[in-house]
Amino acid sequence: xxxxxxxxxxxxxxxxxxxxxxxxxxxxxxxxxxxxxxxxxxxxxxxxxxxxxxxxxxxxxxxxxxxxxxxxxxxxxxxxxxxxxxxxxxxxxxxxxxxxxxxxxxxxxxxxxxxxxxxxxxxxxxxxxxxxxxxxxxxxxxxxxxxxxxxxxx
Amino acid sequence: xxxxxxxxxxxxxxxxxxxxxxxxxxxxxxxxxxxxxxxxxxxxxxxxxxxxxxxxxxxxxxxxxxxxxxxxxxxxxxxxxxxxxxxxxxxxxxxxxxxxxxxxxxxxxxxxxxxxxxxxxxxxxxxxxxxxxxxxxxxxxxxxxxxxxxxxxxxxxxxxxxxxxxxxxxxxxxxxxxxxxxxxxxxxxxxxxxxxxxxxxxxxxxxxxxxxxxxxxxxxxxxxxxxxxxxx
Numbered sequence: 001x002x003x004x005x006x007x008x009x010x011x012x013x014x015x016x017x018x019x020x021x022x023x024x025x026x027x028x029x030x031x032x033x034x035x036x037x038x039x040x041x042x043x044x045x046x047x048x049x050x051x052x053x054x055x056x057x058x059x060x061x062x063x064x065x066x067x068x069x070x071x072x073x074x075x076x077x078x079x080x081x082x083x084x085x086x087x088x089x090x091x092x093x094x095x096x097x098x099x100x101x102x103x104x105x106x107x108x109x110x111x112x113x114x115x116x117x118x119x120x121x122x123x124x125x126x127x128x129x130x131x132x133x134x135x136x137x138x139x140x141x142x143x144x145x146x147x148x149x150x151x152x153x154x
Numbered sequence: 155x156x157x158x159x160x161x162x163x164x165x166x167x168x169x170x171x172x173x174x175x176x177x178x179x180x181x182x183x184x185x186x187x188x189x190x191x192x193x194x195x196x197x198x199x200x201x202x203x204x205x206x207x208x209x210x211x212x213x214x215x216x217x218x219x220x221x222x223x224x225x226x227x228x229x230x231x232x233x234x235x236x237x238x239x240x241x242x243x244x245x246x247x248x249x250x251x252x253x254x255x256x257x258x259x260x261x262x263x264x265x266x267x268x269x270x271x272x273x274x275x276x277x278x279x280x281x282x283x284x285x286x287x288x289x290x291x292x293x294x295x296x297x298x299x300x301x302x303x304x305x306x307x308x309x310x311x312x313x314x315x316x317x318x319x320x321x322x323x324x325x326x327x328x329x330x331x332x333x334x335x336x337x338x339x340x341x342x343x344x345x346x347x348x349x350x351x352x353x354x355x356x357x358x359x360x361x362x363x364x365x366x367x368x369x370x371x372x373x374x375x376x377x378x379x380x381x382x383x384x385x386x
Contacts, residue, residue, distance in 0.1 A: 047219075068202070096198070
């Protein structure tokens, strides 16, 4: 199984590559005034507005650094009725992939609860890698709000 | 190393690596510096620079226009591959515009003499013709498919020979006009209408819309099978 690696602060995380449609370089983002924390705004992707989440802002309270290694990853995201739509994530150090077995990730031994980002971890000489499920990043209410705004802006 | 190199990067490959005296003990395991994780980390560190001026504006335009050719774009690559696979050669026989999947076409050749064969009077086999020194069977799609001929002088364009089929079982057929290759999206196909003549319709699985015309896309496998039956 292929994973895309990225960093939050000093720690490394992995997203399943199969959920990713595209990896884009950083582009201009149209801000959404009054949007919840972590919502960076909208990008124009082939003429359609796509909402973008800044994972660093969401998890660490500071916006992602402006570097060439900071990229926008488009996740395939489906509505409950099956209509496909895109969700962008701003990720720092999204420059590496990792091929390994899903079984290499082990239960970290601490529950989810208040921190929805927790997932199984894979011990690695360069620091543990945590597998996060992008679906758990946002509550359904926030996602609905985002996609509603994206449709109106379009 | 150039003055623009990030000061945090140690260019060891120029000192003890392949561009230096090759004394690095890691070389035994990695053979070349480009296989070494130290080299890889240095390359990744270069990406930690702030974006150059104009970078955001340029890429904002590319992404908005859909011209961002990211190598990591799986969907884009798949779509392009599907598009590239859908290519057809368009030609005219009599009054009918037809197409064959480009993959089964070997060559478009100039018209040349076709030598008739004795005891072949069914009309499908026109004879044999010389293509690069090989004698290939020349057939009439017009007869096989039951196409109507145009009125005398009714068509424009140059007659050419099309060579189709696998290397071991090639056929040649004359076309009254060859337009060339046409790429199409998979959703540009529609089922054949009733106006395609009866014999042709047995070989036409789909209809392509091209320059306001409906072009019958022939089923290549089926066509070859029919031709092989007729020459047996």
